[in-house]
Amino acid sequence: MPELPEVETICRALKKTLPGRKIERILVRDPRLRWPVDETRLRQLVLGQKVVTIDRRAKYLLIKFEQESTLVLHLGMSGRLLLLTGSPPFEKHDHVIFYLDDNTELRFRDTRRFGMVDAVAPGGLETYPRFINLGVEPLAPETRPEALFEKSRNWKKPIKNLLMDGNFMVGVGNIYASESLFYAGIHPKKASNKLSKKDWAKLFRSIQNVLNQAIEKGGTTLNDFVNSNGEAGYFQLLLAVYGREGEKCHRCKSVIERYVQVGRSTYFCPGCQSL
Ligand SMILES: [Zn+2]
Numbered sequence: 001m002p003e004l005p006e007v008e009t010i011c012r013a014l015k016k017t018l019p020g021r022k023i024e025r026i027l028v029r030d031p032r033l034r035w036p037v038d039e040t041r042l043r044q045l046v047l048g049q050k051v052v053t054i055d056r057r058a059k060y061l062l063i064k065f066e067q068e069s070t071l072v073l074h075l076g077m078s079g080r081l082l083l084l085t086g087s088p089p090f091e092k093h094d095h096v097i098f099y100l101d102d103n104t105e106l107r108f109r110d111t112r113r114f115g116m117v118d119a120v121a122p123g124g125l126e127t128y129p130r131f132i133n134l135g136v137e138p139l140a141p142e143t144r145p146e147a148l149f150e151k152s153r154n155w156k157k158p159i160k161n162l163l164m165d166g167n168f169m170v171g172v173g174n175i176y177a178s179e180s181l182f183y184a185g186i187h188p189k190k191a192s193n194k195l196s197k198k199d200w201a202k203l204f205r206s207i208q209n210v211l212n213q214a215i216e217k218g219g220t221t222l223n224d225f226v227n228s229n230g231e232a233g234y235f236q237l238l239l240a241v242y243g244r245e246g247e248k249c250h251r252c253k254s255v256i257e258r259y260v261q262v263g264r265s266t267y268f269c270p271g272c273q274s275l
Contacts, residue, residue: 004170004173004176005171006218007060009215011055011056014061015053021051021102022051022101023098025098026047026099027099028096029090033113033116033117042071042117049066052065057134059075068122070119072128076114076116077115078111082106082109083104084105084106085103093110093113096117137169138204145203145205146197149196155192158190159186159191159192160261161261163177175239176207176214178241179239180206180207182240184205185273187273188261188273189261240269241267244267251269252269
């Protein structure tokens with residue numbers, strides 16, 4: 001499943017190519033995605049529109065147009081966005097195609113169909129139902145660790161679970177949560193409301209570093225083919241604890257341990273992350 005760094009990588013790649021392009025034609029080959037694609041709505045809000053910029057909110061890609069409507073895309077479990085030239089033959093799971101004015105096309109391909117393609121009218125993003133309950137963006141400049149400290153006061157659940165709760169913060173999946181907690185020296189089971197302001201400052205910095213490292217690595221595999229199998233970022237990330245059960249910590253030489261927390265493998269160093 002594509003994680004936040006993969007989506008951010010795609011966002012940055014699209015930012016280099018799409019602005020200034022106009023959507024000349026839309027083809028919906030199959031509307032049956034997680035939510036049915038509303039072709040009429042797409043035509044009304046996206047057809048003939050010129051792209052101004054690309055943004056990201058959580059794992060949603062936002063393609064914004066001159067007339068202030070927005071195309072919202074989510075890759076779900078297996079979605080891919082392909083920027084193609086020369087109209088190669090369709091593959092079975094090419095569901096929606098946006099033809100651009102420079103003879104390229106943006107194809108939404110999704111074998112498992114958990115993805116989403118939707119259009120939002122000007123001014124509609126503020127109240128867009130799928131965005132209302134999203135937590136804070138870990139990479140947004142306006143996100144401050146002090147605010148996370150305040151926000152976490154009401155939560156007794158383990159900090160790792162809070163980090164992975166999309167209503168609290170978006171984009172911190174299982175691997176990123178384990179890695180960030182290691183770098184911050186915080187035990188994954190520590191009660192969220194027991195973290196000090198200093199803990200949050202360290203943790204927030206770690207989260208940003210881990211995500212940014214993954215984005216950097218992800219970016220190197222991209223060219224004109226915008227790929228998102230969700231794995232490249234992981235495998236190229238230097239993992240400090242995740243997947244290293246029984247191996248030695250690079251910092252203190254303690255043996256990395258693993259246990260299951262809310263159904264997910266959690267890795268930590270008992271030497272660096274005491275409870
Ligand atoms: Zn250690």
